[in-house]
Amino acid sequence: MPTDTRRITGPESSVSPYSFCKIQEPQPLFNSQDLRKDGRKCDQVRPIFLKTGVVSKAQGSAYLEQDGTKVICAVYGPRAVIKKEEFSMKGQLRCDFKYTTFSCKYRRQYQQDNEEKDYSVQLLEALEPAVLLHKFPKAQVNIYVTVLQNDGSALAASITCSSVALCDAGIEMYDLVTGCSTRLAGDRLLLDPCKHEEYSSKEHSEVNNGSVTVGLMPSLNQISAVTSSGEIQFEHLKKAINKCSEICVQLYPVCQQSLSKSVKENIKENT
Amino acid sequence: MVDVQLSDAEKTYIIHGAQDNLREDGRGCEDYRHLEIETSVVSTTSGSAKIRLANTEILVGVKVELGETSPENPDKGRIEFFVDCSANATPEFEGRGGEDLANEISNMLARAYDCPSCLDMRKLCVVEGKKCWIVYVDVLLLECGGSLFDASSIAVKAALYNTSIPRLTVTHDEGHTELELSDDPYDVQRLDVYNSPCIVTLSKIGHSHVVDASQKEEACCLARLMLAVTDKGCVTAMKKEGSGSFDVSSIEDMLETGKKVGQSLNKSLMEVLVSEDRNMKKKYMTGYLR
Amino acid sequence: MAAPSVCVPGQRLCGKDSNVQPGRGTYERNGFIYASLTGCLMTEKGEDMTLVEVVRSTETTLVPSVDCLVTARVTNVNPRFCKCNIIKVGSKPLTDSFRGMIRKEDVRSTEKDKVEMYKCFRPGDIVIARVISLGDAQSYLLTTAENELGVVLATSEEGVTMVPVSWCKMRCPKTLNDEFRKVAKVQPSFIEQCDT
Numbered sequence: 001m002p003t004d005t006r007r008i009t010g011p012e013s014s015v016s017p018y019s020f021c022k023i024q025e026p027q028p029l030f031n032s033q034d035l036r037k038d039g040r041k042c043d044q045v046r047p048i049f050l051k052t053g054v055v056s057k058a059q060g061s062a063y064l065e066q067d068g069t070k071v072i073c074a075v076y077g078p079r080a081v082i083k084k085e086e087f088s089m090k091g092q093l094r095c096d097f098k099y100t101t102f103s104c105k106y107r108r109q110y111q112q113d114n115e116e117k118d119y120s121v122q123l124l125e126a127l128e129p130a131v132l133l134h135k136f137p138k139a140q141v142n143i144y145v146t147v148l149q150n151d152g153s154a155l156a157a158s159i160t161c162s163s164v165a166l167c168d169a170g171i172e173m174y175d176l177v178t179g180c181s182t183r184l185a186g187d188r189l190l191l192d193p194c195k196h197e198e199y200s201s202k203e204h205s206e207v208n209n210g211s212v213t214v215g216l217m218p219s220l221n222q223i224s225a226v227t228s229s230g231e232i233q234f235e236h237l238k239k240a241i242n243k244c245s246e247i248c249v250q251l252y253p254v255c256q257q258s259l260s261k262s263v264k265e266n267i268k269e270n271t
Numbered sequence: 272m273v274d275v276q277l278s279d280a281e282k283t284y285i286i287h288g289a290q291d292n293l294r295e296d297g298r299g300c301e302d303y304r305h306l307e308i309e310t311s312v313v314s315t316t317s318g319s320a321k322i323r324l325a326n327t328e329i330l331v332g333v334k335v336e337l338g339e340t341s342p343e344n345p346d347k348g349r350i351e352f353f354v355d356c357s358a359n360a361t362p363e364f365e366g367r368g369g370e371d372l373a374n375e376i377s378n379m380l381a382r383a384y385d386c387p388s389c390l391d392m393r394k395l396c397v398v399e400g401k402k403c404w405i406v407y408v409d410v411l412l413l414e415c416g417g418s419l420f421d422a423s424s425i426a427v428k429a430a431l432y433n434t435s436i437p438r439l440t441v442t443h444d445e446g447h448t449e450l451e452l453s454d455d456p457y458d459v460q461r462l463d464v465y466n467s468p469c470i471v472t473l474s475k476i477g478h479s480h481v482v483d484a485s486q487k488e489e490a491c492c493l494a495r496l497m498l499a500v501t502d503k504g505c506v507t508a509m510k511k512e513g514s515g516s517f518d519v520s521s522i523e524d525m526l527e528t529g530k531k532v533g534q535s536l537n538k539s540l541m542e543v544l545v546s547e548d549r550n551m552k553k554k555y556m557t558g559y560l561r
Numbered sequence: 562m563a564a565p566s567v568c569v570p571g572q573r574l575c576g577k578d579s580n581v582q583p584g585r586g587t588y589e590r591n592g593f594i595y596a597s598l599t600g601c602l603m604t605e606k607g608e609d610m611t612l613v614e615v616v617r618s619t620e621t622t623l624v625p626s627v628d629c630l631v632t633a634r635v636t637n638v639n640p641r642f643c644k645c646n647i648i649k650v651g652s653k654p655l656t657d658s659f660r661g662m663i664r665k666e667d668v669r670s671t672e673k674d675k676v677e678m679y680k681c682f683r684p685g686d687i688v689i690a691r692v693i694s695l696g697d698a699q700s701y702l703l704t705t706a707e708n709e710l711g712v713v714l715a716t717s718e719e720g721v722t723m724v725p726v727s728w729c730k731m732r733c734p735k736t737l738n739d740e741f742r743k744v745a746k747v748q749p750s751f752i753e754q755c756d757t
Contacts, residue, residue, distance in 0.1 A: 076657075207388070
């Protein structure tokens with residue numbers, strides 16, 4: 001494991017003070033009225049704030065906020081491929097997903113860890129089918145996603161945010177990609193889970209506890225990303241994917257609205 | 272993945288074949304290629320397995336070591352996966368060339384096993400909060416012939432089944448804890464892998480999907496769905512890979528196939544492992560890379 | 562003019578038939594035309610064709626393509642080729658430069674074997690060139706083998722912008738020294754480009 005040389009690391013055997021905290025009893029996910037901890041119903045998604053053109057230097061950018069989950073994305077390019085790579089007649093996408101070091105409960109390392117690398121790949125594979133790559137041969141587009149604050153569903157938020165940023169950059173796309181995730185708890189589906197509702201293998205050991213994230217191209221009705229964790233039966237998995245797709249379709253007008261708003265503002269400025 | 276070059280005509284041939292449930296090597300869409308598995312192949316490991324799936328060859332060695340428990344999970348052991356894409360398999364893996372693929376495979380394996388019912392980590396704990404067994408699973412790719420994820424997961428399951436952990440006796444003495452290793456080398460603890468998952472990769476070719484794609488088929492497939500399926504018919508991890516996308520309805524079909532194939536794969540794998548275990552005295556070893 | 566309708570990628574614009582043609586910023590799928598860009602929907606009525614386009618106010622993805630004119634700055638000259646950074650495609654400036662290369666045999670169309678690279682380009686020159694191929698992974702291949710192509714701006718050793726005197730020479734107005742270059746016969750249309 002490479003370590004950050006610019007920081008003085010503690011002794012090898014050091015232990016984070018958090019590990020001496022009392023382990024929190026897992027709280028029930030919903031109360032007697034079927035409401036979740038933040039007062040949402042099981043199938044209620046947190047409100048979304050979406051704004052484009054937030055990074056002036058970038059070709060395109062977007063900021064997405066879903067209560068506690070805050071994601072910023074910048075798109076640069078198409079630009080010349082820097083690395084010596086094989087010649088390709090198609091353009092290339094490069095995705096970089098990063099949690100800021102302070103975005104989670106525990107401090108994250110400055111370098112990309114395995115989860116972030118995994119998310120970068122998933123994000124790339126979610127966006128690739130939607131982009132007209134043959135329009136910029138030999139060049140690459142860089143997508144940088146930074147999670148400023150993580151309160152659950154970070155991957156789903158990043159998918160939506162980065163596809164809107166790509167649109168804002170004027171990269172030609174077949175369709176937008178919207179993301180949605182859900183937490184499975186027994187028979188129930190908790191859509192758009194918060195951090196404390198997200199599945200973790202430590203706390204939940206029963207069957208049908210897990211999470212599913214779906215990236216959908218709404219107008220083509222094609223799923224470009226799907227991932228799950230936790231032990232889930234096939235019937236529940238299907239149900240979860242379908243429910244997520246439904247929500248993804250509902251997100252399309254949100255993105256549309258925010259994009260057309262920025263276009264209209266642009267026109268106003270230019271005239 | 273390791274690429275082969277195909278012309279358009281060859282691709283069309285494969286796509287049309289997949290549609291008619293007859294693939295280039297005569298298989299149906301839901302058939303695996305010939306699979307050979309052998310356990311206890313490396314004597315220096317705690318457990319090992321070698322798999323040969325057509326011309327994909329993978330060797331898995333499991334080493335167990337006694338280590339400190341992690342503060343987050345004081346009552347559990349750990350399992351760690353490492354994948355080594357050896358440059359023997361293809362020169363493209365030389366240097367850091369195979370790193371991305373290796374990371375992808377080890378991440379997927381880690382996710383598939385990150386589930387309490389797959390492998391009981393509590394059994395690996397020796398002294399709560401202090402000592403536990405750490406299971407290092409090292410996957411070595413010796414030859415690449417498609418379906419690397421599937422083959423590695425099968426080999427990992429077999430190697431874990433084959434793993435024997437020395438039995439320790441714990442004695443508490445005036446605040447000190449003493450560990451004593453049994454003198455009998457056959458006094459060992461085995462892992463229960465009955466509910467461990469196998470990865471099933473469904474490659475979308477044209478409008479149909481196939482399992483265990485050969486390298487040629489991988490070259491004409493844009494999107495793959497990977498499912499880690501347990502014997503009980505549950506999914507412990509799922510992932511889409513590749514630059515294509517799926518129709519919403521086709522995912523349902525793929526899940527259906529994945530369940531069927533995954534369950535029968537798990538079942539026949541366990542049968543083979545149990546029967547091999549029973550005739551411990553082997554007739555002969557087949558060895559590597561024939 | 563009424564407020565133009567704004568569309569986003571994936572939005573279905575209209576059905577595709579013989580008198581509708583998909584233009585820039587659109588693509589065709591299953592007999593329909595969809596938008597592939599965020600921008601305003603424009604329709605242009607031709608004689609028997611209607612062109613459907615999605616137009617953005619700001620420039621869209623811009624990459625050099627084969628046969629287009631580019632403006633490049635020379636960075637490196639050696640006897641076999643010179644390297645340059647492409648800074649403009651057509652009349653549109655690029656935000657990130659692309660690497661380009663002019664090989665010795667692509668400098669001019671006649672007497673190719675007598676070309677001496679140092680007598681054609683010097684680092685820092687601004688060149689107008691045509692893209693002949695996408696080249697290798699590293700750089701685009703450019704050519705100046707036309708009268709209208711070649712050096713348009715160059716500074717002398719004194720650091721003064723030189724004046725072209727023939728197709729192969731430029732003169733420094735300060736020292737009146739001649740320096741060799743592959744000079745472009747600048748066309749009025751290009752002057753317009755340079756002004757902007």
